[in-house]
Amino acid sequence: MQVNKHHYKILFIEDEKIIRDNYVKYLNICYDEVYEADNGEEAYRLYKEIKPDIMIIDIHIPKLNGLELLKRIRKNDHTTKAVIMTVHTDINIMRELACLKLTDYLIKPVSIKALKSALNKVVIELSQFKVVPIKKIQLKDDYYWDTEEEKLTQYRKAIILSSKEKKFFECLISTVNRTFTIEEIISYIWENCDEGNSNALKQIIKNLRAKLPKGIIENVFGVGYRLKVEN
Missing domain, CATH: 3.40.50.2300 (Response regulator)
Known part of the structure; x- marks a missing residue:
């Protein structure tokens, strides 16, 4: 056969x-x-x-x-x-x-x-799940993520991210529309996994959401988070 x-x-x-x-x-x-x-x-x-x-x-x-x-x-x-x-x-x-x-x-x-x-x-x-290759990725509302330079921009103006905010964003955008568990995200952000915790992650997400288009970071209840990106 x-x-x-x-x-x-x-x-x-x-x-x-x-x-x-x-x-x-x-x-x-x-x-x-x-x-x-x-x-x-x-x-x-x-x-x-x-x-x-x-x-x-x-x-x-x-x-x-x-x-x-x-x-x-x-x-x-x-x-x-x-x-x-x-x-x-x-x-x-x-x-x-x-x-x-x-x-x-x-x-x-x-x-x-x-x-x-x-x-x-x-x-x-x-x-x-859509795997995003290395290139400039359009989000929405004229936001772009340049994966080569690791830079977030809107209308060509750079948006400054902290190191932890950037790591969280990189995790989500590595596989668009996939829901990452809290454990996976914590493991990705903190090189020493013992340093990370859900409360620290919530603060990172709160800060990052204030810098990104509304609704782009989705909380999947009881599972984790995912990133919605325009096709």
Whole structure:
């Protein structure tokens, strides 16, 4: 029976060849373009070259470990979907992972069933939510966000944002119309997740709303917040 492939580019990073070969064989059945790497430096080179939609990353890889690889990517890219594979259950590592916008993390050894489940989440995110590329984004009422310069303007006049307001805005605009949970937002804004809390976030949102068009930041009751942007 023929399988309908997903039209996404996927990069699989794992240093153990037997494991990598088995997963890549499975992924080639389900995805149009599958790439592989056995170390972090090669993975980063491929990431820059092919611009994958999805990355599956083992933490324990040579030259540049998976955690540092994803941190490097997240400095400028908050849209590429990431699934981490790890043997770690250490709370400090889990906290670091929580700040890196993962779709899922899997504890090794990872079954094909578990990987398929994680990738189903990824495909839902990619198919149901608009991911905004790096460019100038029109909001409304002549407000624009320049993602390259990280600058908010209205009628070409710069609107000054605090560092936390900017981080919150970047989080929401990374995937337009997706509702981000309070926990996801706090993890994104505060590098040390313990520093953030819902009261501090409410104040940031209040201040930012005063600088943005009315109604652009939506509170989804009991879930979190999302950003409404003109198509």
